[in-house]
Amino acid sequence: MGQKTRRIVLKRYIEGVPSPDDFEIVDHELPDLADGRFLVRNILLSVDPGTRARLSGQASYVPPLKLGEMVGAFSVGEVIESRHPDYVPGDIVSLAEGWAEHLVSKGRGFIRRITDRRLPLSPWLGVLGVSGMTAWFGLRRVGGLKSGQTVVVTSAAGAVGSAAGQIARLEGCRVIGVAGGLEKCRWLVDEAGFDHAIDYRSMDVAAAVAEAAPDGVDILFDNVGNEMIDAVIPSMNLNGVIVVSGQVAAYNQVDPPGLQNTRAFITHRLKMQGLVVFDDLPWDDAERAMAEHVLAGEIVWRDEIGEGLESIPEAFAGLFRGENRGRRLARLAPDPFEPEAKR
Ligand SMILES: NC(=O)c1ccc[n+]([C@@H]2O[C@H](COP(=O)([O-])OP(=O)(O)OC[C@H]3O[C@@H](n4cnc5c(N)ncnc54)[C@H](OP(=O)(O)O)[C@@H]3O)[C@@H](O)[C@H]2O)c1
Structure with missing residues (x-):
């Protein structure tokens, strides 16, 4: 049996300003892990205004989302099972899959491995991420x-x-x-x-x-x-x-x-x-330069972290009322890169 999880799907096409009722949290069973794939347990999900572009049923530079499909989003998570030669359990990765507690990746598309443990994971979805x-x-x-x-x-x-x-x-x-x-x-x-x-x-x-x-x-x-x-x-x-x-x-x-x-x-x-x-991937040099500026305190950032999938629909709608102070995120699991005392 595949991993049971929960994810956020689009309930209705959005006209005008998004409302939390445009989304629904549904149970989902992931398929058994096939060769060349790995399973990720998400730790933080990102809540970005750019997501809005796919939610009206109109084409943008990526195809529009269909009703009932998982809403696309960036996340960071931990590989918990792998049948992919390049990823092993314990790896921390950033992905562009969606608002879900668990995800299966084919090892293609946007995947960044995060190895720099000097900072918590949240900036990798903000100032050090996209x-x-x-x-x-x-x-x-x-x-x-x-x-x-x-x-x-x-x-x-x-x-x-x-x-x-x-x-x-x-x-x-x-x-x-x-x-x-x-x-x-x-x-x-x-x-x-x-x-x-x-x-x-x-x-x-x-x-x-x-x-x-x-x-x-x-x-x-x-x-x-x-x-x-x-x-x-x-x-x-x-x-x-x-x-x-x-x-x-x-x-x-x-x-x-x-x-x-x-x-x-x-x-x-x-x-x-x-x-x-x-188009500018790989970002390695830019990521390293930005991480040094952040560690030196030369670049500051703010984020607002809600708890669980449930916090996302309201957090997303609030972006279009100007409520956010920096990057909005949802936490699904403790951050292994945070100092022990802060977990
Ligand atoms: N080109 C790319 O590859 C790429 C990649 C990632 C993101 N982006 C884009 O970068 C932009 C910023 O992204 P972000 O994640 O940092 O989000 P963000 O700037 O925090 O976006 C939300 C903010 O937008 C402002 N806003 C919302 N509705 C507005 C309106 N009607 N008029 C004026 N301002 C409004 C509000 O701030 P105020 O209170 O200041 O109005 C709100 O807090 C987005 O447009 C996103 O799509 C582009």
Whole structure:
């Protein structure tokens, strides 16, 4: 008999803002472990806004989810049984399979083995995982980050945004973050070392960016969508680069707004380019560099950890109300990399 487990499936296609009732926790029996596969008991599951893109029944760069299918997600877990030559019980891996207590992997696709025990596992789903790598490759490969530039980051207090701002600061850039609410803005300046933070809920972003960046903006790292990009374009410098990382404001809109300020692409020779961070695999050098910055206290991160699968539907819906402070996670088992006293 295969491993009995529980997982979260899509109960109905989502229109507009997600609600916890869009999901259902169901019992599931995994198939017997075939040759070339390994069984993972998940320890932490990630709750990311990007998941929303597959939940409306519409195609994105990955196929849409069907009703009753497990919702895709990143996780870290422990291999507990293996018939795969490269993985043995006890290995800690990060996977992109889904919101489930146990998973079977075929050993293909996104799998990162985590061996650095100097940090707990949670940052490997945030600042050292997909979020941090999106910031790293988005700024460096796509943005062409250089010392002395002025960089604006939107959804700056999120896992991707806060990593992006800190990478730019360490490179010697002036960093301006755009985020919702005073608490997030204070955290960005006081803890994450941003030079300036703009609360888009109470301020006009275009005017605030123009004031905070009198010499113009060289890179916009956008996680939000076209309205935010339009607000920053008038401040962009000649040859400025807009890095399209995410579109969190657009994920719930049927008809998201188009860009208005496109003339500046000609007058200011602007460039706009998106990324899918998996194109930059393997991430080994970037992961190592980020881990050293984190261990040295040069890059900080925040996460919010709920208990069990049950915490996920509400945690996910809350992302679109701006409730999260950094990466949201669900804990399913104690973290073997945490010091004993904290377990
Ligand atoms: N390109 C890639 O390969 C790649 C990989 C991973 C992630 N991403 C993208 O990176 C972005 C950031 O991801 P993350 O995991 O760090 O999540 P995140 O930034 O924490 O996303 C949630 C936050 O988005 C903001 N938000 C939600 N609805 C909004 C709206 N309507 N308008 C403006 N802001 C809104 C809220 O912050 P405020 O309170 O500040 O508004 C909320 O706390 C996402 O768009 C994600 O899809 C891209």
